[in-house]
Amino acid sequence: MALVCFQIRYYLIFLFKRFTMQTKPTIRIVAALFAVLSTAALWAQNGVTVPRTPSPAAEVRQTIGISTVSVNYSRPSVKGRTVWGELVPYGWNVQAFGTPNLAPWRAGANENTVLELSHDATVAGQKVPAGKYGLFFVINKDDSGEVILSKDNMAWGNFFYDPARDQMRAKIQVRNTTNHVEALTYDFINLTKNTAELVLNWEKKQFPVSIEFAVDDIVMANAAAELKGAKGFTAPAYTSAANYAIANKTHLETALAWADRAATLDHSFANMNTKARLMKMTGKAAEADKMMNDILPKASEADLNTYGYQLLNEGKHDEAIKVLAMNTERHPESANAWDSLGEAYATKGDKDNAIKSFRKSLSLNPPENVKANSEKFMKQLGAMK
Numbered sequence: 038m039a040l041v042c043f044q045i046r047y048y049l050i051f052l053f054k055r056f057t058m059q060t061k062p063t064i065r066i067v068a069a070l071f072a073v074l075s076t077a078a079l080w081a082q083n084g085v086t087v088p089r090t091p092s093p094a095a096e097v098r099q100t101i102g103i104s105t106v107s108v109n110y111s112r113p114s115v116k117g118r119t120v121w122g123e124l125v126p127y128g129w130n131v132q133a134f135g136t137p138n139l140a141p142w143r144a145g146a147n148e149n150t151v152l153e154l155s156h157d158a159t160v161a162g163q164k165v166p167a168g169k170y171g172l173f174f175v176i177n178k179d180d181s182g183e184v185i186l187s188k189d190n191m192a193w194g195n196f197f198y199d200p201a202r203d204q205m206r207a208k209i210q211v212r213n214t215t216n217h218v219e220a221l222t223y224d225f226i227n228l229t230k231n232t233a234e235l236v237l238n239w240e241k242k243q244f245p246v247s248i249e250f251a252v253d254d255i256v257m258a259n260a261a262a263e264l265k266g267a268k269g270f271t272a273p274a275y276t277s278a279a280n281y282a283i284a285n286k287t288h289l290e291t292a293l294a295w296a297d298r299a300a301t302l303d304h305s306f307a308n309m310n311t312k313a314r315l316m317k318m319t320g321k322a323a324e325a326d327k328m329m330n331d332i333l334p335k336a337s338e339a340d341l342n343t344y345g346y347q348l349l350n351e352g353k354h355d356e357a358i359k360v361l362a363m364n365t366e367r368h369p370e371s372a373n374a375w376d377s378l379g380e381a382y383a384t385k386g387d388k389d390n391a392i393k394s395f396r397k398s399l400s401l402n403p404p405e406n407v408k409a410n411s412e413k414f415m416k417q418l419g420a421m422k
Contacts, residue, residue: 092146099225102252110145135196141173159249161207180211212243253287275299306340354385372403
């Protein structure tokens with residue numbers, strides 16, 4: 038804290054020595070800065086935590102995959118002022134004090150606006166390592182602009198901006214909006230599996246920055262790290278990681294090794310099925326079919342039902358019907374087994390067998406959810422009003 042006081046006092050002395058003989062507008066600017074820095078000096082030395090009324094602090098955070106991106110910033114308000122070209126000058130500008138470098142806009146107020154990435158990302162088309170960065174923008178008269186990430190993230194505003202510390206710069210196009218935003222606001226829009234658009238909204242302008250994470254690579258690397266810990270002693274952890282790879286068609290050979298480990302730890306139908314699916318996806322279909330045929334006799338009613346729907350979702354109607362019919366043979370008293378078989382026939386377009394299966398399900402006093410599903414299909418098939 039003493040160091041902060043010393044630095045503030047140093048710049049106060051520097052300002053007055055440098056600008057005492059300048060024009061009246063410049064003197065007014067310096068006087069305002071003097072007041073702000075004097076308050077900061079008192080706070081640093083003796084103050085307690087109080088609300089920051091003019092430009093309150095804020096934070097916005099977004100999860101993309103298992104990665105997070107956050108922005109910590111302060112929120113100045115328009116208050117009837119002309120923002121663009123006056124309050125926020127166009128282009129790059131030398132500040133009233135601090136370093137003599139041309140500097141971008143601080144993209145907020147008070148301390149650095151700070152963008153933090155939990156993992157390596159692509160920001161505005163450029164690779165950026167995980168970490169914290171000072172976030173800056175430039176706006177020009179024609180609404181062209183730039184986004185800058187600086188390795189300096191603990192400075193005050195843009196007064197000490199150093200271009201040598203830039204992590205990246207990229208061109209952006211500032212958008213004009215119809216809605217007036219009084220207090221500067223950051224938000225995330227246009228979310229996809231791998232991407233989001235970070236936007237700064239203020240007055241009637243929007244500054245967009247695309248952010249992208251390699252979600253599948255990050256998830257799989259994280260899974261590999263977690264499986265080296267306590268989770269690596271349990272089959273469900275390996276199975277969940279393998280099933281993610283199946284759903285996203287990524288890192289299949291690695292996932293097959295995990296599925297094999299899960300099947301070794303727990304020789305259940307579900308684990309063997311996961312392994313078989315990955316074997317098929319990696320060109321080992323004949324081995325996978327043999328393994329499933331060997332394990333089908335040991336499958337429970339729930340196992341067969343799940344496997345039948347899996348085949349149905351894969352568009353393998355005949356194989357699904359074969360498995361679900363096997364379930365009704367083993368469990369003829371199960372309304373759910375007949376309902377599932379009826380759904381498979383209906384999906385294939387075999388109306389007669391579908392109606393027979395649903396009628397059988399309804400004759401077995403099914404649970405409410407099964408009854409509702411059978412009746413829904415019967416109405417769709419014109420067999421019930």
